[in-house]
Amino acid sequence: MNKIALVTGATSGIGEACARKLAMIGYNMIITGRRAERLDAVAHELSAMGVGVITLEFDVRDREAAAAAINSLPPEWQDIDVLVNNAGGALGLEPEYEGNFEDWDTMIDANVKGLLTMTRLIVPGMVQRDRGHVVNIGSVAGDAAYANGNVYCATKAAVKALSDGLRIDVAHTRVRVTNIKPGLVETNFSVIRFHGDKEKADNVYKGIQPLTGADIAECVAFAVSAPEHVQIAELLVLATHQASGSVIVRK
Ligand code: 8X3
Numbered sequence: 001m002n003k004i005a006l007v008t009g010a011t012s013g014i015g016e017a018c019a020r021k022l023a024m025i026g027y028n029m030i031i032t033g034r035r036a037e038r039l040d041a042v043a044h045e046l047s048a049m050g051v052g053v054i055t056l057e058f059d060v061r062d063r064e065a066a067a068a069a070i071n072s073l074p075p076e077w078q079d080i081d082v083l084v085n086n087a088g089g090a091l092g093l094e095p096e097y098e099g100n101f102e103d104w105d106t107m108i109d110a111n112v113k114g115l116l117t118m119t120r121l122i123v124p125g126m127v128q129r130d131r132g133h134v135v136n137i138g139s140v141a142g143d144a145a146y147a148n149g150n151v152y153c154a155t156k157a158a159v160k161a162l163s164d165g166l167r168i169d170v171a172h173t174r175v176r177v178t179n180i181k182p183g184l185v186e187t188n189f190s191v192i193r194f195h196g197d198k199e200k201a202d203n204v205y206k207g208i209q210p211l212t213g214a215d216i217a218e219c220v221a222f223a224v225s226a227p228e229h230v231q232i233a234e235l236l237v238l239a240t241h242q243a244s245g246s247v248i249v250r251k
Helices: 013-024 036-047 063-071 101-129 150-169 189-193 198-204 213-225
Strands: 004-007 028-033 053-057 082-085 132-137 175-182 234-237
Touching: 004 013, 013 028, 013 036, 013 082, 013 213, 028 036, 036 053, 053 063, 063 101, 082 101, 101 132, 101 150, 101 175, 132 150, 132 213, 150 175, 175 213, 189 198, 213 234
Parallel strands: 004 028, 004 082, 028 053, 082 132, 132 175, 175 234
Antiparallel strands: none
């Protein structure tokens, strides 16, 4: 049987692109997300590539639902080779002293606790089998805070710390851990950050050619396809006219 990859938040953006790319290079795919109809649409596309596909509908913030979904996998789908912790996002762009409690909880619950839940559920099997790869989707935002990014930046700094911590904790095994840190990627990321304000979201990518989900998916494929003795620990991937989370040259 082909190797198996699980991608969280595969219903759109970077997650969907990763699912597509991993299927393209021959992985059987487990795709997870909150929207059943989007999962079905992506599954339909991946099946047409000739790989096996399973959809699991749950929110990574719901620990019990996540555990139930993973435990429901048929035995032949349980030995997951690649876990892509992608689900999450940004909500709000305000000074820290004016931020919204609910937005903060959502980001911390998905970006940090959701990633931890999936790691806790899937990595024990990898350690036991002495093989596997965890790819965490971090962000340039985790390297240094930028104006009004505060809590989002903190969650992505946590993704870096958790990736580094896991890498240490599995160093005695052949399990590899990669933290991919994208900069500006045009997906529905900013529409969600601005609570549906399309105009504000479009402004984020004005005057600069942003990355695409497919660009990030290429990096994920590169990391998981590296020879077994090579561990791509981190990849910081920026748009060409972006130098950091806050230095962006628009033309
Ligand atoms: C997304 C990158 O720079 O918009 O994590 O925060 S940025």
